[in-house]
Amino acid sequence: MNHNILGEGTRYYPEYWGSEAQNAFLETLQEGLQQAPFFVPRMPRTNQPWSIRMSNLGPLGWVSDKSGYRYQPTHPETSAPWPQIPQMLIDLWRDVSGCPADPECCLVNYYDKPKAKMGLHQDRDEQAFEAPVVSLSLGDSAVFRMGGPKRRGPTQSMKLHNGDVFVFGGAARLHYHGLDRILYGSSQALAAYPAFAEGGRLNLTLRRVSPIA
DNA sequence: TAGTGACT
DNA sequence: TTGA
Secondary structure, rough: OOOOOOOEEHHHHHHOOOOOHHHHHHHHHHHHHOOOOEOOOOOOOOOOOOOOEEEEOOEEEEEEEEEEEEEEEEEEOOOOOOOOOOHHHHHHHHHHHOOOOOOEEEOOOOOEOOOOOOEEOOOOOOOOOOEEEEEEEEEOOOOEEOOOOOOOOOOEEEEEEOOOEEHHHHEEEHOEEEEEEOOOOOOOOOOOOOOHOOEEEEEEEOOOOOOOO
C-alpha cells in the first residue's frame, strides 16, 4: 500500500508562478519588509532561537516568543502594524483556496541559512480550520515533510521548488508537516533582490485566522 | 545538496 | 514545543 503525501485535502501546483509573476511579487515583498523587518522567532519557555527569520503581512501576524504562539496585529519589535497582503497573493488565495473569505495573515518564513529548517508541527493557532493553508515557495528548493494527524506515524517527503504552491485543507488541514532542509544555492530566483541577498528560500503561507461568518 | 523519519 |  503506497500512502501518498498528496492525499485528501492537499493540492500541489508545480510552478504556479513563472518568473515574471515572481519578480513582480518579490519587488512588492521587498518593499513591505522595509516596514516589517524580519525577526528571529524563539521557542516558548526556553527562548531558544529558531534557524529561520520571519515576518508577516496582513491584519494579523503569527509570532512565537518566550510567552508562546499567537496572532497579533503588530510587529513584535517595532509595534508597527503589518503591511498589507499584496493583491497578487489575494488573487492566488481566491484561485486555489476554495474559501469564500479572504486571508488575514501571510506568514513570511525566510530560510536564509544553509542549515535553516523547521521541525514537524501542526498549524493550529487559527480559529478557522475549514479554511486551508496556502503555501508559496520562492528561491531554493526544499525537502518538505508531510505526516498525519498525530505526531508519531508515517510521514512522507517531497521537494518543493521555486514558484510552487502547496495547499493543505480538509482532512490535511491539521496534519503535521515540517521542512527537513533546504537545497541551498539551488535557485537564483532571489539573487536580484537586496533583501534576500543571502539566497535561501522564502515560504509564504496564507491563512484565515478568525472564524468565517 | 541521497533518503530516511520515530523517539525523548 | 514550529527545537535538539
